[in-house]
Amino acid sequence: MKRYADMVAEDRLxxxxxxxxxxxxxxxxxxxxxxxxxxxxxxxxxxxxxxxxDAVEKKVYKTAGRIMGYRIQGKAGFAHxxxxxxxxxxxxxxxxxxxxxxxxxxxxxxxxxIVGISGTLFITKxxxxxxxxxxxxxxxxxxxxxxEKFHGLTDIETRYRKRHIDLIMNREVKDxxxxxxKIESEIRSFLNERHFLxxxxxxxxxxxxxxxxxPFITHHNALDMPLYLRIAPELYLKKLIVxxxxxxxxxxxxxxxxxxxxxxxxxxxxxxxxxxxxxYETMMDLTEAIIQHVAQKVLGTLxxxxxxxxxxxxxxxxxxxxxxxxxVTGVDFWKEMTFEExxxxxxxxxxxxxxxxxxxxxxxxxFFEDKCEDKVTQPTFIYGHPVEISPxxxxxxxxxxxTERFELFIDSREYAxxxxxxxxxxxxxxxxxAQIEEAELGNDEATPEIDDTFIEALEAGLPPTGxxxxxxxxxxxxxxxxxxxxxxxxxxxxxxLK
Numbered sequence: 001m002k003r004y005a006d007m008v009a010e011d012r013l014x015x016x017x018x019x020x021x022x023x024x025x026x027x028x029x030x031x032x033x034x035x036x037x038x039x040x041x042x043x044x045x046x047x048x049x050x051x052x053x054d055a056v057e058k059k060v061y062k063t064a065g066r067i068m069g070y071r072i073q074g075k076a077g078f079a080h081x082x083x084x085x086x087x088x089x090x091x092x093x094x095x096x097x098x099x100x101x102x103x104x105x106x107x108x109x110x111x112x113x114i115v116g117i118s119g120t121l122f123i124t125k126x127x128x129x130x131x132x133x134x135x136x137x138x139x140x141x142x143x144x145x146x147x148e149k150f151h152g153l154t155d156i157e158t159r160y161r162k163r164h165i166d167l168i169m170n171r172e173v174k175d176x177x178x179x180x181x182k183i184e185s186e187i188r189s190f191l192n193e194r195h196f197l198x199x200x201x202x203x204x205x206x207x208x209x210x211x212x213x214x215p216f217i218t219h220h221n222a223l224d225m226p227l228y229l230r231i232a233p234e235l236y237l238k239k240l241i242v243x244x245x246x247x248x249x250x251x252x253x254x255x256x257x258x259x260x261x262x263x264x265x266x267x268x269x270x271x272x273x274x275x276x277x278x279x280y281e282t283m284m285d286l287t288e289a290i291i292q293h294v295a296q297k298v299l300g301t302l303x304x305x306x307x308x309x310x311x312x313x314x315x316x317x318x319x320x321x322x323x324x325x326x327x328v329t330g331v332d333f334w335k336e337m338t339f340e341e342x343x344x345x346x347x348x349x350x351x352x353x354x355x356x357x358x359x360x361x362x363x364x365x366x367f368f369e370d371k372c373e374d375k376v377t378q379p380t381f382i383y384g385h386p387v388e389i390s391p392x393x394x395x396x397x398x399x400x401x402x403t404e405r406f407e408l409f410i411d412s413r414e415y416a417x418x419x420x421x422x423x424x425x426x427x428x429x430x431x432x433x434a435q436i437e438e439a440e441l442g443n444d445e446a447t448p449e450i451d452d453t454f455i456e457a458l459e460a461g462l463p464p465t466g467x468x469x470x471x472x473x474x475x476x477x478x479x480x481x482x483x484x485x486x487x488x489x490x491x492x493x494x495x496x497l498k
Contacts, residue, residue, distance in 0.1 A: 013145050014143060014144060017141070017142070017143040017144070017145070018143055020108050020141065021141055021143065023108055024105060024108055024138065024141065027101050027104055027105055027108075028101060029101075029105055029138055030138075031138060031140075031141040032139075032140050032141065033114075033137065033138060033139035033140055034139075036064055036116040036137060036139055037062070038062065038063055038064045038116065039061070039062040039063070040061045040062060040063045041063070041083060041084075041085040041086075042063055042065055042081070042082065042083045042085050042086045042087065042088045043083075043085025043086040044085070045061050045063060045088060045121065045129075045131070046086050046088060046129055048061075048121060048129075050121040050122055050123045050129045050130075051121075051122055051123070052122065052123055058120070059120065059121070060118055060119065060120055060134070061118065061119060061120070061121060061131060062116070062117075062118040062135075063081075063083070063088075063116070063117060063118075063131075064081075064083070064114070064115065064116040064117070064139060065081035065082050065083040065087075065088075065114070065115070066081060066082055066083075066112065066113070066114050066115075066168065067079055067080070067081055067109060067110065067111050067112065067113045067114075067115060068080045068081065068082045068087060068111060068168075069089075069111065070109070070110050070111050072092060072106060072107065075093065075094040075095070076091070076092065076093040076094065077091075077092060078090070078091050078092075078130070079092070081115060081117065082171075084174065084178065087171075088129060088130070088131060089124075089128055089129070089130040089131070090117055090119060090130060090131040090132075090133050091119075091124075091130050091131070091132050091133065092106055092133040092136065096132075096133060096134055097136070102136055105136065105138060106136055109138060109141075110142075111142075111146060112142030112144075112145070112146045112168075113138065113140065113141055113142050114138075114139045114140040114142070115136065115137060115138055115139055116135075116136075116137040116139055117131060117133050117135065117136055117137070118133070118134055118135035119131035119132045119133040119134050119135070120132050120134070146165065146168060146169060147165065147169055159173075160486050160492055160494060161494060161497075163490055163491055173487075176476075176480045176482060176487065176488060177488075177490060179298055179476070179479065179480050180476045180480070180488060182297070182298045183294050183298055183472070183475065183476055183479060184251060184472065186293060186294045186297045186298060187251065187271060187290060187294060187470075187472075188251065190289075190290055190293050190294070191247075191249050191273065191290075194247070195246070195247050196247040196248065196249050196273060196275075197245060197247065197248050197249070198248075198249055198250065198251070199237070199240060199245075199248050199249070199250055200250060200252070201233045201236035201237060201240075201250055202230065202236065203229060203230050203252075203253070204218070204220075204227040204228070204229065204230070205227065205228045205229075205230050206225070206227060206228075207228070207449050207451055208228050208231065208447055208448060208449070209231075209232075209234075209235050209447055209451045209454070210230070210231060210232030210233065210234035210235050210392075211231045211232035211234065212389075212443075212445040212446060212447070213231040213232075213256040213257075213258065213445055214231075214256060214257040214258055214444055214445060215228040215229060215231050215255070215256070215257060216228065216229040216255050216256075216257045216266075229255035230254055230255065231254055231255065231256050232254055232270075232272065232469070233250050233252070233254070233272050234272060234392065234467065234469075235451060235454045237249075237250060237272055237273075237274050237467075238274060238421060238454070238457070238462060238465065238467070239454070239457045240274070241274050241276050241462060241463065241465050242457045242458070242460050242461065242462050245276075246275070246276040246277070247273070247274070247275050247276065248273065248274055249271055249272065249273035249274075250271070250272055250273075251269065251270070251271040251472065252269065252270075253267050253268070253269055254267070254268060254269075254270055255267050256268075260493060261485075262483065262484040262485060262486075263413065263474070263484075263485055264485065265473070265485050265486070265489055265492055265493055266493050267493065268471065268472075268473050268485075268489075269471075269472040269473055270469050270470065270471055270472060271469070271470050271472060272467065272468070272469045273286075273467070273468050273469075274421070274465055274466070274467045274468075275465065275466050275467075276463045276464070276465050277463055277464055277465070278420075278464070278465060278466030279394075279404060279420040279464065279466050280383065280393075280404040280405060280406055280418055280419050280420045280466060282466045283406070283418035283419070283466040283467070283468040284316070284318065284381050284383075284406060284418070286466075286468060287316075287381075287408055287416050287418065287468060287470065288316045288379075290470070291313060291379075291415075291475070292313055292314070294475070294479070295313050295479060298479060299479060302314040304478060304479065304481075305481065306410075306411055306477075306478055306481055307411055307483065309377055309411060311377070311378065311379070311410060311411065311478070312378060312379075313379060315378070315379070316379040316380070316381060316408075317378060317379065317380040317381065318380070318381045318383065318406075319380060319381070319382060319383075320382075320383055320384040320402075321364065321365075321368050321372075321382050321383065321384050321385060321386075321402075322334055322364065322384060322402075324368065324372050324375075324382065325364065325367050325368055325371065325372055328371055328372045328375055329349060329367065329371050329372075331345055331349065331367065333360070333364050333367070337360060338360075339358070339359060339360055339363075342360040342363040342364075343363065345363075346363050346366065346367070349367070349371070350370075351363065351366050351367050351370050351371070352366065352370075353366070354366075354442075354443075355441055355442050356438045356439075356441040356442050356443035356446070358388070358437070358438070358441070359386070359388040360386070360388075360401075361385075361386025361387055361388035361389060361401065361402075362386070362388050362389065364386050365385065365386055365388075365389045368382070373409065373412055374412045375412075376409040376410070376411070376412055377410075377411055377412070378410070379408065379409075379410050380408070380409050380410070381406045381407075381408055382406060382407050382408075382409060383404075383405065383406035384396070384402040384403070384405070384406075385402065385403050385405040385406075385407070385419075386401060386402055386403070387400065387401060387402065387403050387431075388434070390403040390405045390419065391422075391428075391431040391432065391434070391435050391447070392419065392421065392422050392428075392431070392467075393405040393419035393420065393421070393422055394419065394420040394421065394422050394423070395427075403419060403420075404419055404420035405417075405418065405419035405420075406418055406419070410478060411478075413474060414471070414474075415470060415471055415474050415475060415478070416468060416469060416470045416471070417468075417469050418466065418467060418468035418469065419466075419467060420464070420465070420466060421462065421464075421465040421466065421467050423458060423461075423462035423463070423464065423465065424458070425455050425458035425459045428454075428455060428458055429450065429455055432447065432450040432451070432455075433450070435447040435448075436448060436449065436450070473485050473488055473489065476488040
C-alpha cells in the first residue's frame with residue numbers, strides 16, 4: 001500500500017500546501033488547531049445594525065468559518081468566511097496585531113482554510129457589512145485545493161460522490177438541505193401539536209410486511225435466522241394503536257431492494273402516522289393540512305414551480321380511480337365484468353396483463369398506471385383502489401370490490417398513500433393468503449408469508465383507524481425545486497467505482 005507521504009510527493013499542489021503547513025508550524029502555530037469558542041453564527045451577525053466605516057463600534061463579534069474568498073496583499077486586505085448560516089467579509093490590517101507573526105500567519109492562509117476571528121462590525125463604502133479583525137486563529141489548514149471559485153463544482157457525478165465539496169462550493173446545495181431540515185421539523189411540530197406521539201419501531205424485521213416491495217435480506221448470527229431491512233413500519237405502528245396509543249407517527253428510513261432513478265433510492269425517508277377513530281377521508285384532510293402548513297412555513301407561499309409547471313398547493317382535488325380511467329380512456333370499470341372480459345379490454349387498449357394478475361382489480365390498477373398517472377399535474381387524491389392491490393385496506397361497504405384507500409399525485413408522482421385500516425382479522429388473513437398466491441405466480445413485490453403476530457394483534461381489537469404515509473424525499477424535491485432525488489439526499493446510493 002502506498003504511503004501517504006509518497007502520495008503527497010507525487011501531487012505538486014498537495015505538496016505545496018503541505019509545505020505551507022510546515023511553514024505555519026515554524027511560526028509557532030498549530031495548523032490543525034483546537035477548540036474555539038464561537039460566540040456568533042455569521043447569519044446572526046449579518047442581522048446586526050452596523051455603523052459606517054469611519055464610526056467607532058465597541059461590540060466585538062467572535063465567529064468562525066471557512067475562507068471562501070481571499071484578497072490579502074501587502075499590509076491589508078479583505079476575505080470572506082462562511083458557515084451554515086451565511087457568509088461575511090472581514091478586513092485585516094498588519095498594524096492591528098501586536099504579534100507580527102499573526103500577520104505572517106494570515107498571509108499563509110487562503111481559500112478553504114477554517115479560521116476563527118474576532119472583530120467589530122462596520123459597513124464599507126460599497127455597502128457591505130464587514131468585520132474589522134482584531135484577533136485571528138487558524139483552526140484547520142486546507143491541504144487539498146478546492147475547485148476554481150468562479151465555476152465551482154459542476155460535474156453531477158462528482159457532486160454526489162464528494163458531497164462535502166459540493167456543500168462547500170455550492171451555497172444553493174447547502175440551502176436545499178437546510179430547507180429539508182426545516183421541512184421535517186415543521187411536520188413534527190404540526191403533528192406534535194395535534195397530540196401525535198413520535199415513536200421508533202424496529203428496522204430489522206423477522207418477516208417481510210407492511211408494503212409491496214423487494215426487501216434487503218441479512219442474517220443474524222447469534223439467532224441463526226434471516227432478517228429483513230424494513231420496507232415499511234406499518235404493522236408495528238398499528239400494533240401500537242391496538243396497545244392503546246391513539247395517535248402515533250414515525251419519520252425514519254425504509255429500504256427497498258429495487259432500482260435507482262430520479263425518483264427512487266434504495267434507502268429513503270418516509271413518515272407514517274396512524275390515528276384511531278379516523279378513516280381515509282380524515283387522512284385526506286390531514287395530508288392536505290400537513291403539506292400546506294409546511295409549504296407556508298418554509299416557503300411562505302402555496303404556489304410552487306416544479307418541473308416547469310405551476311403547482312397550486314392551496315387546492316387538492318379528489319377523484320375515484322375508476323372515474324378517472326373512464327374520463328381518460330372511456331372504459332367504465334363500474335360495470336360488473338369477468339376477468340376474461342377485463343383482459344380483452346386491456347388488450348384492446350394496449351395494457352399489459354402480467355401472470356400474477358388474477359382479478360379485474362389488477363387490470364383496473366394497471367389501466368390507471370399506464371393511461372392516467374401521467375395526466376395528473378395539480379395535487380389530486382386518487383381513491384378507491386381495488387381490493388386486489390390493497391391488502392391492508394378496508395373495503396367500501398357499498399362496493400367491496402374497492403377499498404377506502406387513496407394515493408396523492410402531484411405532477412404524475414405519488415407523494416402519499418393512505419387508507420382506512422383493515423381491522424377485521426379474518427379478512428386480513430384472507431388478504432395475506434391472496435398475497436402468497438400472487439408471490440407464487442411471480443409477483444416479487446407481494447408479501448410471501450403471513451404475519452401471525454399481526455393477526456393476533458388485530459384479534460385483540462384495532463379501533464377504526466386511518467393510516468398515512470408520505471414520502472419525505474419527494475416532498476423535499478417538490479418544495480426545493482429539485483429534479484432528482486439525489487439532490488435532496490446528502491449521500492445518495494451510487495455504484496462503487498472500484
